[in-house]
Amino acid sequence: xxxxxxxxxxxxxxxxxxxxxxxxxxxxxxxxxxxxxxxxxxxxxxxxxxxxxxxxxxxxxxxxxxxxxxxxxxxxxxxxxxxxxxxxxxxxxxxxxxxxxxxxxxxxxxxxxxxxxxxxxxxxxxxxxxxxxxxxxxxxxxxxxxxxxxxxxxxxxxxxxxxxxxxxxxxxxxxxxxxxxxxxxxxxxxxxxxxxxxxxxxxxxxxxxxxxxxxxxxxxxxxxxxxxxxxxxxxxxxxxxxxxxxxxxxxxxxxxxxxxxxxxxxxxxxxxxxxxxxxxxxxxxxxxxxxxxxxxxxxxxxxxxxxxxxxxxxxxxxxxxxxxxxxxxxxxxxxxxxxxxxxxxxxxxxxxxxxxxxxxxxxxxxxxxxxxxxxxxxxxxxxxxxxxxxxxxxxxxxxxxxxxxxxxxxxxxxxxxxxxxxxxxxxxxxxxxxxxxxxxxxxxxxxxxxxxxxxxxxxxxxxxxxxxxxxxxxxxxxxxxxxxxxxxxxxxxxxxxxxxxxxxxxxxxxxxxxxxxxxxxxxxxxxxxxxxxxxxxxxxxxxxxxxxxxxxxxxxxxxxxxxxxxxxxxxxxxxxxxxxxxxxxxxxxxxxxxxxxxxxxxxxxxxxxxxxxxxxxxxxxxxxxxxxxxxxxxxxxxxxxxxxxxxxxxxxxxxxxxxx
Amino acid sequence: xxxxxxxxxxxxxxxxxxxxxxxxxxxxxxxxxxxxxxxxxxxxxxxxxxxxxxxxxxxxxxxxxxxxxxxxxxxxxxxxxxxxxxxxxxxxxxxxxxxxxxxxxxxxxxxxxxxxxxxxxxxxxxxxxxxxxxxxxxxxxxxxxxxxxxxxxxxxxxxxxxxxxxxxxxxxxxxxxxxxxxxxxxxxxxxxxxxxxxxxxxxxxxxxxxxxxxxxxxxxxxxxxxxxxxxxxxxxxxxxxxxxxxxxxxxxxxxxxxxxxxxxxxxxxxxxxxxxxxxxxxxxxxxxxxxxxxxxxxxxxxxxxxxxxxxxxxxxx
Numbered sequence: 010x011x012x013x014x015x016x017x018x019x020x021x022x023x024x025x026x027x028x029x030x031x032x033x034x035x036x037x038x039x040x041x042x043x044x045x046x047x048x049x050x051x052x053x054x055x056x057x058x059x060x061x062x063x064x065x066x067x068x069x070x071x072x073x074x075x076x077x078x079x080x081x082x083x084x085x086x087x088x089x090x091x092x093x094x095x096x097x098x099x100x101x102x103x104x105x106x107x108x109x110x111x112x113x114x115x116x117x118x119x120x121x122x123x124x125x126x127x128x129x130x131x132x133x134x135x136x137x138x139x140x141x142x143x144x145x146x147x148x149x150x151x152x153x154x155x156x157x158x159x160x161x162x163x164x165x166x167x168x169x170x171x172x173x174x175x176x177x178x179x180x181x182x183x184x185x186x187x188x189x190x191x192x193x194x195x196x197x198x199x200x201x202x203x204x205x206x207x208x209x210x211x212x213x214x215x216x217x218x219x220x221x222x223x224x225x226x227x228x229x230x231x232x233x234x235x236x237x238x239x240x241x242x243x244x245x246x247x248x249x250x251x252x253x254x255x256x257x258x259x260x261x262x263x264x265x266x267x268x269x270x271x272x273x274x275x276x277x278x279x280x281x282x283x284x285x286x287x288x289x290x291x292x293x294x295x296x297x298x299x300x301x302x303x304x305x306x307x308x309x310x311x312x313x314x315x316x317x318x319x320x321x322x323x324x325x326x327x328x329x330x331x332x333x334x335x336x337x338x339x340x341x342x343x344x345x346x347x348x349x350x351x352x353x354x355x356x357x358x359x360x361x362x363x364x365x366x367x368x369x370x371x372x373x374x375x376x377x378x379x380x381x382x383x384x385x386x387x388x389x390x391x392x393x394x395x396x397x398x399x400x401x402x403x404x405x406x407x408x409x410x411x412x413x414x415x416x417x418x419x420x421x422x423x424x425x426x427x428x429x430x431x432x433x434x435x436x437x438x439x440x441x442x443x444x445x446x447x448x449x450x451x452x453x454x455x456x457x458x459x460x461x462x463x464x465x466x467x468x469x470x471x472x473x474x475x476x477x478x479x480x481x482x483x484x485x486x487x488x489x490x491x492x493x494x495x496x497x498x499x500x501x502x503x504x505x506x507x508x509x510x511x512x513x514x515x516x517x518x519x520x521x522x523x524x525x526x527x528x529x530x531x532x533x534x535x536x537x538x539x540x541x542x543x544x545x546x547x548x549x550x551x552x553x554x555x556x557x558x559x560x561x562x563x564x565x566x567x568x569x570x571x572x573x574x575x576x577x578x579x580x581x582x583x584x585x586x587x588x589x590x591x592x593x594x595x596x597x598x599x600x601x602x603x604x605x606x607x608x609x610x611x612x613x614x615x616x617x618x619x620x621x622x623x624x625x626x627x628x629x630x631x632x633x634x635x636x637x638x639x640x641x642x643x644x645x646x647x648x649x650x651x652x653x654x655x656x657x658x659x660x661x662x663x664x665x666x667x668x669x
Numbered sequence: 670x671x672x673x674x675x676x677x678x679x680x681x682x683x684x685x686x687x688x689x690x691x692x693x694x695x696x697x698x699x700x701x702x703x704x705x706x707x708x709x710x711x712x713x714x715x716x717x718x719x720x721x722x723x724x725x726x727x728x729x730x731x732x733x734x735x736x737x738x739x740x741x742x743x744x745x746x747x748x749x750x751x752x753x754x755x756x757x758x759x760x761x762x763x764x765x766x767x768x769x770x771x772x773x774x775x776x777x778x779x780x781x782x783x784x785x786x787x788x789x790x791x792x793x794x795x796x797x798x799x800x801x802x803x804x805x806x807x808x809x810x811x812x813x814x815x816x817x818x819x820x821x822x823x824x825x826x827x828x829x830x831x832x833x834x835x836x837x838x839x840x841x842x843x844x845x846x847x848x849x850x851x852x853x854x855x856x857x858x859x860x861x862x863x864x865x866x867x868x869x870x871x872x873x874x875x876x877x878x879x880x881x882x883x884x885x886x887x888x889x890x891x892x893x894x895x896x897x898x899x900x901x902x903x904x905x906x907x908x909x910x911x912x913x914x915x916x917x918x919x920x921x922x923x924x925x926x927x928x929x930x931x932x933x934x935x936x937x938x939x940x941x942x943x944x945x946x947x948x949x950x951x952x953x954x955x956x957x958x959x960x961x962x963x964x965x966x967x968x969x970x971x972x973x974x975x976x977x978x979x980x981x982x983x984x985x986x
Contacts, residue, residue, distance in 0.1 A: 217739045
């Protein structure tokens with residue numbers, strides 16, 4: 010037995026054996042199911058009767074009407090919206106020339122691209138400069154400059170706001186424990202709430218258009234910033250704090266000169282997350298009037314222009330990767346210190362270079378039209394060619410044969426029977442089964458939450474649709490695991506392939522999920538297979554990412570110990586690397602479930618019969634109560650899994666001695 | 670409120686006699702655009718007409734159902750394409766709540782119903798008569814539907830009642846709701862190569878007519894009350910046993926505050942009336958000629974001065 014083996018062994022021993030509670034829960038569930046099979050179960054135990062379901066939606070509607078009109082919240086939010094609109098108008102003027110104060114724009118594309126390149130060079134050398142400058146040049150040449158700037162004009166306002174609000178809330182949560190305790194559940198709900206549920210309130214309170222888009226984006230991007238701020242501040246070493254106190258800092262100085270600089274890395278990771286989440290909302294906010302890339306993408310898809318949609322997707326990915334890499338380079342970069350007496354221009358050489366490039370291209374653009382604006386007829390869009398290419402690939406007979414077979418096999422042999430059996434399970438038995446699963450995976454607390462959450466779902470009156478949602482998520486995650494884990498394990502064997510795979514993951518994650526929907530339908534038709542296929546692509550990303558990272562960060566002394574004791578590669582993988590990487594992989598699995606819950610709602614655009622479809626229906630009216638009830642159901646189911654799996658991963662990490 | 674307003678108005682008239690005549694506000698007229706080409710181009714055409722009149726115009730992208738709530742609140746000033754079938758319900762709901770009103774119909778008529786691309790007819794020659802559907806059900810069957818046919822209806826939020834109709838007319842079909850217009854096109858596009866028969870929801874005027882020629886299924890003719898009175902239509906016990914109206918309206922809607930705030934723009938809006946052919950042309954510029962919507966609108970305006978100018982002229986006097 011190697012050292013690693015011993016540790017793993019002791020980890021297993023530390024786990025509690027399945028005890029009586031688990032068997033009782035399972036026993037009752039099985040008894041209920043047997044009762045149903047034998048036809049002994051009364052109807053009210055199979056599904057809750059209608060009279061037991063409280064009219065939650067109507068209550069919520071009433072509360073909303075009261076808050077909105079009688080309390081005058083609408084006036085408050087509309088006033089905020091007014092201020093926000095002023096800012097958005099200013100950036101809109103600068104970036105794409107909307108006729109508002111300060112009446113200066115639009116800035117020529119070449120000037121922006123030049124500044125981006127200088128910034129890239131400053132943060133990460135020539136490669137970054139090429140990436141940052143190249144992204145903007147691509148955007149202009151492909152004829153998407155104006156719509157890209159419409160998007161950016163909102164993001165450059167939303168991201169700083171999300172950063173600031175997140176920072177303040179994070180500091181508050183760190184200072185006041187009670188606030189932290191109150192905030193955490195809200196954040197968890199926010200992170201799992203389907204985006205359709207953000208949209209209606211955003212429109213009602215903040216006016217359709219960029220303002221509502223900005224608000225929805227800010228709310229969506231907030232949680233990680235708050236969490237990272239609190240985390241960073243908590244990790245500040247006591248020596249640093251002592252040093253600050255000794256030099257007689259006031260409280261304000263302590264915060265701004267000691268705590269925040271010491272938490273720099275976490276704060277910047279938060280910034281990175283804010284940027285990525287903002288970009289993830291680009292397409293979704295188009296439903297509430299956010300102009301730009303998202304709106305164009307939806308219009309293109311509405312008229313079946315796959316090629317142009319694809320190009321917009323590429324632009325979004327490029328922007329996301331550029332901003333991601335730039336902000337990560339900023340995290341790594343340490344502050345530079347100059348000798349006393351260094352002249353001003355030497356200390357700010359990059360600032361000057363940036364300003365110089367800006368002015369140069371600004372002036373040049375006044376004379377050279379192409380540097381100012383790439384005309385509609387000059388762009389290099391290859392929409393039609395890509396259309397033809399996509400269609401010809403989908404038309405290959407072999408592809409069609411395979412997908413037709415898959416459609417038949419998965420639907421008839423697996424998915425439909427699986428769905429029907431889940432729907433067959435009596436509601437109380439289903440709740441008990443989920444509770445038992447949470448108990449087995451996560452322990453007591455997650456089990457209690459599971460019972461409460463699923464009971465609330467049952468009481469919401471949308472049980473069947475919730476079960477169908479769950480069925481879709483489970484099917485997609487299982488398939489994603491079956492495909493993603495082996496691929497990730499194979500990729501993790503070498504550094505080179507790990508990096509390539511992670512880049513694929515980054516692209517797949519930021520590529521607008523809407524674009525997957527069309528090929529999914531063309532391959533499989535409008536049915537559950539297409540839905541699951543599109544969720545699968547998205548859910549595989551975190552699974553693969555965390556698996557690769559988990560395997561790559563297995564402490565080298567462990568693998569060496571395995572090598573020394575003469576383990577084969579397979580043995581090393583199965584008994585050392587995977588067990589040690591398992592907690593990280595579990596986090597990835599958890600993320601995959603969260604992503605699947607997110608994507609299952611987006612898949613309503615293919616056509617589903619689950620909560621997403623009903624949520625989509627609420628957009629037609631102003632059914633805000635129903636909208637929130639449905640959103641809560643999705644959120645509660647997602648949280649149940651979230652808590653159970655994270656509890657397991659934490660316990661496991663402690664058992665393996667991986668936590669500090 | 671009203672008295673304050675008129676007092677202010679009276680005051681301003683006294684102080685600024687030059688402004689006594691009702692003038693359009695300088696605030697931008699916000700025009701909503703949605704995700705289909707004809708509406709986007711039409712909005713741009715009207716927007717450019719307003720701009721020629723010296724008014725400020727801005728466009729905002731919105732959901733085509735949620736937009737009625739926005740018109741009602743005055744967040745957007747008008748809506749140029751209110752389809753009877755697709756948006757009638759949302760429009761009427763907003764109308765009842767107050768804040769928006771009917772600003773007249775276009776000449777164009779709209780039709781939304783069960784539809785098939787032409788190649789389907791070769792396999793099922795009895796079409797377009799609806800009674801042929803049951804004989805051809807096997808042609809439209811898929812692995813999930815067994816021996817029943819499959820009809821791909823519009824998204825649920827379009828409120829199309831395909832299921833009810835299939836039941837009311839005893840059709841041997843499973844009705845599946847697509848999630849978006851894009852899903853409908855993808856389904857037709859996928860069937861195109863092998864000329865597989867498909868039955869989907871579709872509407873006119875629409876770009877798809879140009880890409881995939883096809884026909885509507887002829888259901889029992891629509892009678893008023895078919896959706897509320899079981900006696901109407903061939904099945905005496907069921908609602909929705911008729912086809913949709915073959916000549917549905919296409920309306921314009923306006924915010925109640927618009928006539929006061931932009932009187933001349935509102936006057937033009939009332940006059941505006943496009944025909945099916947004109948709408949199809951607007952869509953074609955974008956969908957088949959790959960123009961950008963603003964460009965398409967400008968081209969369309971140039972080519973149709975004789976239609977547009979009289980509307981504006983009529984409001985100047």
